[in-house]
Amino acid sequence: xxxxxxxxxxxxxxxxxxxxxxxxxxxxxxxxxxxxxxxxxxxxxxxxxxxxxxxxxxxxxxxxxxxxxxxxxxxxxxxxxxxxxxxxxxxxxxxxxxxxxxxxxxxxxxxxxxxxxxxxxxxxxxxxxxxxxxxxxxxxxxxxxxxxxxxxxxxxxxxxxxxxxxxxxxxxxxxxxxxxxxxxxxxxxxxxxxxxxxxxxxxxxxxxxxxxxxxxxxxxxxxxxxxxxxxxxxxxxxxxxxxxxxxxxxxxxxxxxxxxxxxxxxxxxxxxxxxxxxxxxxxxxxxxxxxxxxxxxxxxxxxxxxxxxxxxxxxxxxxxxxxxxxxxxxxxxxxxxxxxxxxxxxxxxxxxxxxxxxxxxxxxxxxxxxxxxxxxx
Amino acid sequence: xxxxxxxxxxxxxxxxxxxxxxxxxxxxxxxxxxxxxxxxxxxxxxxxxxxxxxxxxxxxxxxxxxxxxxxxxxxxxxxxxxxxxxxxxxxxxxxxxxxxxxxxxxxxxxxxxxxxxxxxxxxxxxxxxxxxxxxxxxxxxxxxxxxxxxxxxxxxxxxxxxxxxxxxxxxxxxxxxxxxxxxxxxxxxxxxxxxxxxxxxxxxxxxxxxxxxxxxxxxxxxxxxxxxxxxxxxxxxxxxxxxxxxxxxxxxxxxxxxxx
Numbered sequence: 121x122x123x124x125x126x127x128x129x130x131x132x133x134x135x136x137x138x139x140x141x142x143x144x145x146x147x148x149x150x151x152x153x154x155x156x157x158x159x160x161x162x163x164x165x166x167x168x169x170x171x172x173x174x175x176x177x178x179x180x181x182x183x184x185x186x187x188x189x190x191x192x193x194x195x196x197x198x199x200x201x202x203x204x205x206x207x208x209x210x211x212x213x214x215x216x217x218x219x220x221x222x223x224x225x226x227x228x229x230x231x232x233x234x235x236x237x238x239x240x241x242x243x244x245x246x247x248x249x250x251x252x253x254x255x256x257x258x259x260x261x262x263x264x265x266x267x268x269x270x271x272x273x274x275x276x277x278x279x280x281x282x283x284x285x286x287x288x289x290x291x292x293x294x295x296x297x298x299x300x301x302x303x304x305x306x307x308x309x310x311x312x313x314x315x316x317x318x319x320x321x322x323x324x325x326x327x328x329x330x331x332x333x334x335x336x337x338x339x340x341x342x343x344x345x346x347x348x349x350x351x352x353x354x355x356x357x358x359x360x361x362x363x364x365x366x367x368x369x370x371x372x373x374x375x376x377x378x379x380x381x382x383x384x385x386x387x388x389x390x391x392x393x394x395x396x397x398x399x400x401x402x403x404x405x406x407x408x409x410x411x412x413x414x415x416x417x418x419x420x421x422x423x424x425x426x427x428x429x430x431x432x433x434x435x436x437x438x439x440x441x442x443x444x445x446x447x448x449x450x451x452x453x454x455x456x457x458x459x460x461x462x463x464x465x466x467x468x469x470x471x472x473x474x475x476x477x478x479x480x481x482x483x484x485x486x487x488x489x490x491x492x493x494x495x496x497x
Numbered sequence: 498x499x500x501x502x503x504x505x506x507x508x509x510x511x512x513x514x515x516x517x518x519x520x521x522x523x524x525x526x527x528x529x530x531x532x533x534x535x536x537x538x539x540x541x542x543x544x545x546x547x548x549x550x551x552x553x554x555x556x557x558x559x560x561x562x563x564x565x566x567x568x569x570x571x572x573x574x575x576x577x578x579x580x581x582x583x584x585x586x587x588x589x590x591x592x593x594x595x596x597x598x599x600x601x602x603x604x605x606x607x608x609x610x611x612x613x614x615x616x617x618x619x620x621x622x623x624x625x626x627x628x629x630x631x632x633x634x635x636x637x638x639x640x641x642x643x644x645x646x647x648x649x650x651x652x653x654x655x656x657x658x659x660x661x662x663x664x665x666x667x668x669x670x671x672x673x674x675x676x677x678x679x680x681x682x683x684x685x686x687x688x689x690x691x692x693x694x695x696x697x698x699x700x701x702x703x704x705x706x707x708x709x710x711x712x713x714x715x716x717x718x719x720x721x722x723x724x725x726x727x728x729x730x731x732x733x734x735x736x737x738x739x740x741x742x743x744x745x746x747x748x749x750x751x752x753x754x755x756x757x
Contacts, residue, residue: 463615471617483562484601488618491577495613 121334121341122315128325129318129365131174132199133207136326140166146209146274149239151196151223152216153389153412154247156404158286159263161328162278163270168208169324169385171363172196175477180234184226185219190447191476192361193223200227201234210241210273212266217416217450241273249418251410260405267401283400293328294390296335301387303339305354305379305435308347311338313355313378314368320386321363349377353493356432357381358458359443360451361476370482371441374489380435382413382428383443391427415454424454425461432467439496440469441489445476468496498754501543501554502746503536503570504579505563508599508627509712510535511743512543514554515751518586522547523740532563540569556753558746562600574749576742577603577616580710583745585611587734592704595694595723596741597713599627602694604701615701625693627712629662630719633686636669637679641716648684648718655685665689684718691722698727706732714738 128134137147147166150157160167172195175181180201181194199205215221224244231238245266248255267278297320304316319338323331355376357368363385368378381387392411395403413424432440442458444451455471462469470492475481499521504511510528514521524542529535536559544550551569559570560579567573580596585607594605602625605616619625634641648654655672659665665686672682690713698707709731713719715738720731736744 484618487562487575487577488616490575491613491616494575494578495616 121337122318124334125318125322125338126315126365128322129173129363132171132204134322134325136330137166137168137207140327141207147207148210148212148241148270149205149208150212150214151193151220152214152247153384153414154214154216154408155212155245156263156408157324157328158283158290158394158400158404159267159270159278161289162282162286163267163274163276165210165270165274165276166327167324170196170205170211171321171325171385172199172477173363174204175199178477180230184230185222188447189222190217190219190360190445192445193219193226195477197223197226197230200237201230203234203237205239206237208239210243210270211239212243212245214245214247216247216414217448219447241270243269247416248409249416251417251420256405256409259409260401263401263405280400283404284396287394287396287400287403289328289332291393291396293323293332293335294393296332296339297323297387297390299339300335300342301380303342307436309349309352309354309377309379310342310345310347312348312368313357313372313376313381314365316378317362317365317368317381317386320381321365323389324385349379351375352377353438353496354379354436356428356435356437356440357383357386357443358428358440359383359455360445360448361385362443364476367474367485370486371489374486375493376439376489379437380431382431384414388413415450421454421457425458428458429465438468439492440467441472441492442469443472443474446473468492470495498751499549499553499555500747500750500754501540501557502579502743502748502750503540503557503559503561503567504576504740504742504746505532505536505559505561505567506576506599506742507562508631509739510539510561510563511740512536512539513740513743513747514543514547514549515744515747517751520736520744521549523737523743525737525739528563532566533568536563536567536569556750558750558753560742560746572749572753574746577605577618578613579742579745579749581605581607581611581613581745582748583736583741583743584708584710584734586744586748587736588706588708588732590706591708591732593698593701593707595698595707595709597625597627597694597709597711597719599631599712602626602697602711602713604694604697606701606704617697617700619693619697624660624662624665625690625697629665629690630686630713630716632662632666633669636666636673637682639679639683641712644683644687645715645717645719647680648687650680651678651684653681654688655681657685657689660693687716687718688722690719691726695723695726698723703727703729705729708732708734708738710734710738710741712739
C-alpha cells in the first residue's frame, strides 16, 4: 500500500489518476488548501492538488516570473508549460500567497506561447485573508459561484445532498488521518517521516474513496508495526509548502525522524471536522476560512503558536525544523517569530531556507541538519 | 592518546594531529576533484609533520563537505560543530564564532559550556564567502593573502552596491577602468564582505568573545571591517583559523578516546 502512496508522491499522473481518466473521469487541479475538495468531488470530478514535483528545468517557469519569486508556483508553471498537466480538465488558482496568485496570470500568458497547455476550465478563486463574519459570507458567495461555474462547464449537478455526502466522506478521511497522526507520533514510531509524507501527499492526488481504503490498511499495519525510531531524534517539521519526500529523506538521513508536521501538503487540513448537519456550503465556508493555520490569514499568530505548542506537547518532539522555500515572505517572516517564541519556551529549533524543486542543495541542507542533530544530542 | 581531524572543504583540505592538548602537526592543501584523495594526501602531510604514521592515530573524525568520502575516519561530524569545538578548545571564553569558508559562511553562538545555542548559514548565494574574495583578488591581480594588506593603504574605500558576486565583479571592473586605486578597491571589497557577514552574525545574536575562523579570517582587512561594523573586537586565535574545522574534529576524536 505504501508503495502506491509513494508512487502518487513521486509523480503527477499516478496510476489512480490514469485509471480515473481511462474510465472517462475528469480531473480538476487546485493550487491551495483553501479550495474545498468536497465541492469538486460532489461534482463527480477528481480534485488534484497542483504540485511542482519532478521539475528538472526552469526554462519556462523563470520566463514568466521574476527572479525573486518562490519556486513552487514557478515549478508548477514549468510543468504546465511543458505539457505535464495536460491530463487536467480544469484548474482553480487561488491567492494563497502573492506568488501563487500570479500563477493564474503566468499560466494564462504561457499558454499563448505553449498552446494547449491551459485546461478548458480555468478559474481564479479569491480567498479572504480574515476569518470574520463578513469574509465567511463573501467566501460562501464565492463557493456558490464556483459551484455554478463547475455545473455549467462540466454539465453536472452539485446538489446539497451530494455535497453533504462528500463532506461525510472527507470527514472520514480526516478521522483516518487524525488516527494516522496519533500513530506516527507515538513513542515507538511505526513509520518513517518519508513514508508518512507520501501518505499525506497521496491524500490530495488520488480519489478519496480509494485513498481511505488504502489508509485504513496502512493504519492497521502501523498498529502492529515495529519501531523505526530507535535512537533517532524526533522532529516536528514546520513552514512552507513541502511535498518532496526526498527532502524528508535528507532530514532523516542525518539521524532524525519526522513524527509530525504543520506544513502545506502535510498535516494542515484535517485537525478538525466539518459540520455535517448545517447547510453544506456554509459549513464548508466557515470551516475552510476559520480552521487554517496558514500564515496568509491575518492576525492569528497567537492561535497558530498555541496550535504548534499543542502539537509539540502531544508529539514530544526533540526539536523543530522551521523551513521555508526561498523568497516565501509569509513563512520566511513567520518562521522568525516562531523561532523567537520556541527559543523562549526552551524548544530547540532551527531555521532552514531552501530552494523548492530539484534538490541541488543536498550538501548544504544535510550539513545544517547534521549540526542541528549534533546540537540536540 | 593521539587523535586526528580531517576537514575536506570546497576549496581546501586540512588535517590536524593532536596529542591531548598539544598540536603535533597540521597540513593544508587545495581540494582536488577527488575528496578521498585530497584527504589521504593532506593526512600524509600532517603525519609527516608530526613524525607519525597512520597506525599511531587512535581515532580520526572527518568534517567538511567531503566528509562522507574520507576512507580513514571513524566518525563524521558537521563543520558547524567542529568550528565551534575548535574555537572553544582554544579559547573557552568564546561565545560567537563567525566561520567563512570557500562556499559558505556561518555564524555560531555558544553557551558557557561550549554547546551550540544557535547557528545560521548563508542561504541566498555565494556573496560573503571565500569564493567571493577569490574572484575579486584575481580581478585585481593580487594573491588572496595580499587583499588584507593592500586594503590597509586605502584613503577612500569604494562602496560596492551589488550583492551578487558576478555583478560586484562588474562593478569592480568599472572602477578599475576609471583608474581607481587597488587599495581603495580592496578595502571596498573587504567592507562589502564584512557587511554581508555582519548581517548573519547579528541574526544569531552576538555575544563576547567573538572570533573568526576559516580561510577568510586570515584577511586582516575583513577582520578590521567586521570590528568596525559590529563595534566589537575580534579575538585572534593562536592557531591558523583555517585549521579550525580540522582542529575541532581532532578535539572530538580526542573526546571519543576518553580525553577531556
